[in-house]
Amino acid sequence: MKKTRILLLIVLVLSVGIALVGCGDDKPTLNVYNWGDYIDPEVINDFEKEFGVKVNYDTFATNEDMYVSIAKGGTNYDVTFPSDYMIERMIAEDLLAKIDKDKIPNLQYIGERYLNLDFDPNNEYSVPYMWGTVGIIYNKKMVDDVVDSWDILWNEKYQGQILMLDSQRESIGVALKKLGYSMNTRNMDELEAAKEELIKQKPLVYAYVGDEVKELMVGEEAALAVVWSGDAVAMIRENENLAYAIPKEGSNIWFDNMVIPKNAPNKELAEEFINFMNRPEIAARNAEYIGYSTPNTQALELLPEELKNSDVAYPSDKAIENTEIFLDVKDVLTIYDNIWLEVKSHR
Amino acid sequence: MKMKIFSYPYMLWLAIFIVVPLILVLLYAVTVTEGGSITFTIENLRRFLDPNYIDVLWISIKLALETTVITLILGYPIGMIIAKEKPSRRNTMILLFVIPMWMNFLLRTYAWLTLLGKNGIINYFITLLGFEPMNLLYNDGAVLLGMVYNFLPFMVLPIYSVLAKIDYSLIEAAEDLGANKYQIFTKVTLPLSVPGIITGITMVFMPAVSTFVISRLLGGGQYMLIGNLIEQQFLWVGDWHFGSAISIIMMIFILIAMAITSKFDTQKEGSSGLW
Numbered sequence: 001m002k003k004t005r006i007l008l009l010i011v012l013v014l015s016v017g018i019a020l021v022g023c024g025d026d027k028p029t030l031n032v033y034n035w036g037d038y039i040d041p042e043v044i045n046d047f048e049k050e051f052g053v054k055v056n057y058d059t060f061a062t063n064e065d066m067y068v069s070i071a072k073g074g075t076n077y078d079v080t081f082p083s084d085y086m087i088e089r090m091i092a093e094d095l096l097a098k099i100d101k102d103k104i105p106n107l108q109y110i111g112e113r114y115l116n117l118d119f120d121p122n123n124e125y126s127v128p129y130m131w132g133t134v135g136i137i138y139n140k141k142m143v144d145d146v147v148d149s150w151d152i153l154w155n156e157k158y159q160g161q162i163l164m165l166d167s168q169r170e171s172i173g174v175a176l177k178k179l180g181y182s183m184n185t186r187n188m189d190e191l192e193a194a195k196e197e198l199i200k201q202k203p204l205v206y207a208y209v210g211d212e213v214k215e216l217m218v219g220e221e222a223a224l225a226v227v228w229s230g231d232a233v234a235m236i237r238e239n240e241n242l243a244y245a246i247p248k249e250g251s252n253i254w255f256d257n258m259v260i261p262k263n264a265p266n267k268e269l270a271e272e273f274i275n276f277m278n279r280p281e282i283a284a285r286n287a288e289y290i291g292y293s294t295p296n297t298q299a300l301e302l303l304p305e306e307l308k309n310s311d312v313a314y315p316s317d318k319a320i321e322n323t324e325i326f327l328d329v330k331d332v333l334t335i336y337d338n339i340w341l342e343v344k345s346h347r
Numbered sequence: 348m349k350m351k352i353f354s355y356p357y358m359l360w361l362a363i364f365i366v367v368p369l370i371l372v373l374l375y376a377v378t379v380t381e382g383g384s385i386t387f388t389i390e391n392l393r394r395f396l397d398p399n400y401i402d403v404l405w406i407s408i409k410l411a412l413e414t415t416v417i418t419l420i421l422g423y424p425i426g427m428i429i430a431k432e433k434p435s436r437r438n439t440m441i442l443l444f445v446i447p448m449w450m451n452f453l454l455r456t457y458a459w460l461t462l463l464g465k466n467g468i469i470n471y472f473i474t475l476l477g478f479e480p481m482n483l484l485y486n487d488g489a490v491l492l493g494m495v496y497n498f499l500p501f502m503v504l505p506i507y508s509v510l511a512k513i514d515y516s517l518i519e520a521a522e523d524l525g526a527n528k529y530q531i532f533t534k535v536t537l538p539l540s541v542p543g544i545i546t547g548i549t550m551v552f553m554p555a556v557s558t559f560v561i562s563r564l565l566g567g568g569q570y571m572l573i574g575n576l577i578e579q580q581f582l583w584v585g586d587w588h589f590g591s592a593i594s595i596i597m598m599i600f601i602l603i604a605m606a607i608t609s610k611f612d613t614q615k616e617g618s619s620g621l622w
Contacts, residue, residue, distance in 0.1 A: 064583045071585070160482065166568040168583065207485040207567025212460070221465045337584045338399070344571035345402050 029054045030269045033069075033077040035256070036061060036211065038130075040289035047276050053269060061210065062167065070095055070261050077261055078270040084255045085326040087126050088119040092328070096125040097260045103271040106278035114295035117255060117325065126257035127274050128295040130287070132229035133315065133323060134170060134252040137236075137244050142223035147245045150178035153224060154197075159204045163216060163225035166208035168340040169326065170252070171198065174226055177249050184327040188335070195339040199346050208344075217242060228254075230292030233313050237291070244312040250322025255295075375591035391592035400576070400593075407573040408600065411556035414494040415502075418551050419544065421495070422502035426543070427536075429503075430510035441507065444500060452497050456564050459493055460484065463565075485567030493565040494555055501554075502547040509543030510536070545608050553601055573597050 032044075036059040044055050058077070060066040063086040069075050071093065082090060090096050101107060104127060114128040138147050142161065145152060153162055153174070164171050173183040175194035185191060206222050213225050218239045227235070232244040258277065260270045276282060280298035287294035288303055293313045300308060307313060329336065376392065378385050394400075429440045447455060462468050463483040470480040483489060513536065521531045559574030573593065580590030 062582070064585070068582055068585055166563070202569070205567075205569070207569065209568060212564075216464075219464065219466055333584055334586070337579065341399055341403070341571060341576070341579075344569065344575075345399055345406070 027052060027054045028266060028269055029056055030079070030266055030273055031056045031058070031077045031264075032273070033058045033060060033066060033075075033080040035059060035081060038081065038290055038292075040286045042289075043277070043282055043286050046282070047273060050276075051269070051272060073263075075261075076263060076265050078264040078266050079258055079260060079273055081129055081256050081258055082126075083326070084117065084119045084257075085328040087257060087259060089328040089330055090259070091120065091125055095262055097262045097264060097267060098124050099127060099260060099274070100271060103268070104275045104278070106275050106280075109278060109280055109283075109296045109298040111295055111297045114255065119255075119325070119327075120257070126259045127278065129256045129258045129277065130230065130290075130292040131253070131255045131295055132293050132313070133246050133320060134173070134226065134228055134254070135232065135244055135246040136224055137217055137227045137232045137242055138224045139217070139220060139222075139239075139241050140243055141241050142220070147224070147243070148248050150174055150247045150249055153226070154178070154201050154204065156204060158223050160206050161223035162201075162205050163213055163222045164201075164205050164208045165213075165226050166210050168336050169329075170226065171208070171343075172336060172339060173252055173326075175201075177247070177251060180249065183252055183324050184329065186329065186332050191332075191335060191339060195342060198339075198343045202343065202346055228292075229312055229315075230290060233291035233307070233310060236312065246315060246319050246323070248322070250324060253320055253323035253325055255325070372591045372594055375588050376595045377592075379588050391589050392596070394589060395592060395596055403571050403576055404573055404596070404600070406570070407556055410490065410494070410562075410572065411552050413491060414498060414555045415548055415552045417491070417495050418499050418502040419547065422499055422547060423506055423540075423544070425499075426503050426506035426510055429507050430513075437511070441504075444503060448500055453560065453564075456493055456497065456561055459489070459496070459565060463489055484565065485569065487566075489565040490562050490570065493561040494558065497561060498551045498555055501550040505546035505550065506540060506543040509540045513539050545611070548608055549605060552604055556601060556604075557597060 030053055032055055034057070038059075039057075044057060047053070048055055060069070063083050066080060066082060067086055067089065070077065070080065070090070087096075101123075107123075107127060110128050114131060115123050120126045136147055136150075136152065138152075143152075143158070145155070145157075152158070153164070164174075172191070172194050175197040176183050176185060176190065179190070179193055179197060181187070181190045181194070207216075209216065209225075213227055214231060214235055216222050217225050217227075217235050220239070220241070227244075229244065232242075236242045236244065258274045260267055260274075264270055277286070278296055280296060280302055283294050283296040283299035284302035287296075287299060288307060291307075291313065294300060294303075300314075311319065377387055377389065379388050379390060395404075425444075429437055429444075432440060460467075464470070465480060465482070465484070467483070469483060474480050517535055517539075518531055521535050526534065557574045559572055559578055562570045562572050563575065577590050577593050577597070580586050580593065584590075
């Protein structure tokens, strides 16, 4: 009997404790939904202090994860960070709130080339956060060929040393580009050819990976990998044998923007946050921490020379002349899914 | 009568968190949404008959069966060794066996990544002994190792608890009647431990057939298992109907597997029981 009484007491104390924590602070809260490993945590702390608010921070791994949790409802995020093609889809499906530009004076620091892009022609719904490219990171000690083409990922010399992204859109995009097609194609023959190309490549591939790619490349477990430019910056920082190249056939250039979902409970605070993130010194600190490329021209000036002049993070116009922005391919998504299934289950 | 009242909260719990979601999954599986209207169809289930999907199902079941067999072969002796110890040492051994399970299984699986990597610890020792480094990660063996490692306790614990409870006087009686060690095992210990084996098989096979994290991490994303397929439908394609249909098909297969094992259980007890 004594034991049950003690147990009851513990349960009681715990539940009271939880209840107290639950209603203890009535600060306004901001619910931020971002990619994993994609912000300097200090920046969030500063925002909380300066505005006397609490930030609930949640992360996702792919645009699709984020889209499903917002589109299916039941969430109440105030700010999220989709990429170009996903913004296009979310606008089309009426999932985003229009942003009041008067509330975001720091929009003036954003470079011309990052504004008014096709997926959001007047930036009514989105404010640029980061941008970058998809390319090949390679270990100079392990690769003695020139890396300037996607072909190297099909070179049998590097069997078992190639890492691909475990992401349908990017991997199929790479195969399409290698064949000289558009990454946004809806042509079945071209997609079929891309599938054959990926099946041909499979025996050479060490693994299809997500965020683990960073540890694998830094730890020299593989020679070549398809990565996003910002991750490349972070990896090169940790292992100087690594280098990054944007293949000459062209690649994907992407933009991650901040948006406010239509059902955001605290739109004003969300706008405050977006404005805060574009304050030059904050944007610079954040960009330096995560390694991705900032569209904020004032912030760029504040970055350390080394990063500012890095052609990984800030490639020349020539290097990105063949790059394409992803368009939404929602209507052929099942085709993409089937291609990926066939590639994955091929053995 | 009192017990009945106490059981209501559990019934409610079951209804809300198990029965209703199951019905929802079933509803999703047999419907499609087209332009806002919902129609009943078996299209989702028929779509699964595509050879590619059948292939995925077959690979998943094969892998789960392999895992179950290996954990049984490894787990039974372990359960027996622990059950034969003195009670005080027994508890310590079980504790040692269970402690790793206090850690999140993702962390434990990640640990294998660093152990098995090309420049990992195991390869370090292999090269130290003068051999060529081996390719240990991102292949069938690595996936199987990860599954067996993660699910072994689920096999050992039920077998151990059944074995520990066997009345020792039965074994003494067998000895008195002149049975040798082998006969005692096949005629007494093994038949009495069948319920533990069945529980163990169930507890390993079910999670093994639906796992997707282990195969992704240790298989390097080169495997499409049925779990990955379902995840893909829900998170990537956003086709909840087809995703639910695959879930239902998987549940059916698990049910069949369970029916077979429980049948085996009763047969054992009926015909070739203890005496």
